[in-house]
Amino acid sequence: MSTNGQVAILGAGVMGETLLSGLLRAGRRPGELLITERREERATELRERYGVDVVTNVEAAAKAETLVLVVKPQDMPELLAEIAPVIQPTQTVVSLAAGITTGFIESRLPEGVAVVRVMPNTPALVDEGMAAISRGAHCDESHLVLAEGLLAATGRVIRVPEKQQDAVTAISGSGPAYIFFVVESMIEAGVHMGLPRTTATELVVQTLVGSAKLLRETGEHPTVLRERVTSPGGTTAAAVRELEDHKVRAAFLSAIEAARNRSRALAAE
């Protein structure tokens, strides 16, 4: 591998900026990082906010040891066509794009380039991210360790076989959105019942954080924790009965399967 240690983030939107800020918080110096952006206005914003160099995709691909691709799946073919002529097999490509397989990327780059596929999520912004990584055809242990080192700056990292990545995307990549949807719904319920919005928000957010901590710190199964809240003939039982009547569990299953199917379809667009 090339050893200048430089990491280029190609496409610094929501997820690219999240990774960039996490790497800086974790102690990387701005000089070790490069970013690329399509719009000049966004490039200026990021340069001023983080003190990092903003370069072209070709410059980044010619220079950095590790290229982290964080454009939308639909923009990936164009980006790969742009950087393929300057990439060397000594560089490592790390893709964060949903649905885009390592094979898709490898087939558009010079033979032998190591590609690692990653599915992160936005809690990375507060160092509570969950990322799953998978090896491409030309990866060895050093490439996986390199990708783990990047993602560990913003949270937890696990390794999964690539065939699981669409399901991972549906559960943890998209997962924060489902949680925020539940949070919105609970706050709205509080407001409907006459609670001030600020009160309802504080109640729901702390209940979420407390429940998440309870799950992690006790290691108990969620069913056990739910049963402990559910007094016979009480308020929770009345609420859960409504959730079951409205088929909320089945709706989650369908929703997450839809996300998995959408991930599978993205590379074909």
Ligand SMILES: NC(=O)C1=CN([C@@H]2O[C@H](COP(=O)(O)OP(=O)(O)OC[C@H]3O[C@@H](n4cnc5c(N)ncnc54)[C@H](OP(=O)(O)O)[C@@H]3O)[C@@H](O)[C@H]2O)C=CC1
């Ligand atoms: N957001 C999330 O929660 C997660 C996202 N991902 C993946 O991360 C990737 C990015 O998503 P997200 O950050 O949300 O999307 P964004 O649209 O916020 O970010 C993508 C950025 O890349 C820029 N861009 C597009 N094409 C190029 C190019 N050729 N060269 C340089 N910059 C370019 C875009 O510019 P412009 O604004 O002009 O389009 C935009 O700023 C996606 O592939 C997504 O699947 C993965 C997990 C979670």
Ligand SMILES: O=C(O)[C@@H]1CCC=N1
């Ligand atoms: O919605 C999306 O396609 C991206 C991938 C996972 C989260 N956001």
